[in-house]
Amino acid sequence: MRIFKSNRLWSRSGIQCRIRNLWHKLRGLNGTPHSIGLGAATGVFIAFSPLIGFHTLLAALACWLFRANLVAAIVGTLLCNPLTFAVFLLADYHAGLLLAGEPLRDDLVLGETQLTFYYVLTNPVDAATDLWGFLSPIFKPMMLGSMILGSLSALVTYYSIRSAVITYQRQPRGTPPP
Numbered sequence: 398m399r400i401f402k403s404n405r406l407w408s409r410s411g412i413q414c415r416i417r418n419l420w421h422k423l424r425g426l427n428g429t430p431h432s433i434g435l436g437a438a439t440g441v442f443i444a445f446s447p448l449i450g451f452h453t454l455l456a457a458l459a460c461w462l463f464r465a466n467l468v469a470a471i472v473g474t475l476l477c478n479p480l481t482f483a484v485f486l487l488a489d490y491h492a493g494l495l496l497a498g499e500p501l502r503d504d505l506v507l508g509e510t511q512l513t514f515y516y517v518l519t520n521p522v523d524a525a526t527d528l529w530g531f532l533s534p535i536f537k538p539m540m541l542g543s544m545i546l547g548s549l550s551a552l553v554t555y556y557s558i559r560s561a562v563i564t565y566q567r568q569p570r571g572t573p574p575p
Contacts, residue, residue, distance in 0.1 A: 428466045430566065434559030436466030438551040440473020445485055445547035447539040452477060473554065485546075486539060492546055493538025 426433050439459045443452050456470040477485055494501055517524040 430562040436469030437473045437558040438555035440470035441554045442547040442551040444477035445543040489539040489542035493542030
């Protein structure tokens with residue numbers, strides 16, 4: 398069933414075609430199974446981070462440090478996208494609260510911080526201190542939760558991608574995948 402008859406982007410065959418093309422590109426990645434698996438796992442780990450604007454930069458830095466596959470890492474960071482980032486942030490926050498032994502909160506009330514443009518320009522140090530005081534009750538549990546959830550997801554990703562790459566690289570060229 399097509400959502401828009403005139404647009405192949407949203408048709409079932411159009412989506413399947415795009416997914417198939419992405420799979421063929423990922424299968425053709427050059428590198429060892431360890432490098433590709435580590436790159437994908439690195440990207441997935443970083444996708445759980447609450448540092449949303451820096452995922453690609455962090456993935457590139459981690460790939461350089463660990464000699465992992467950059468393309469696989471960037472594809473892994475795409476796990477956090479506009480459809481999933483709210484779920485990831487809430488899961489990180491609640492997991493962090495549970496790990497810290499704090500009670501789960503339904504509502505979040507954070508003082509009365511007045512961060513105006515004039516205040517930030519005239520007192521940048523005080524503004525940064527106030528901003529950290531405002532964000533730390535949220536950011537600290539999110540970082541803690543993201544470390545745990547990201548690590549677990551990265552382990553699953555590494556071993557599954559590594560075994561898939563090993564299987565793909567062992568089959569003779571020209572034969573279709575199983």
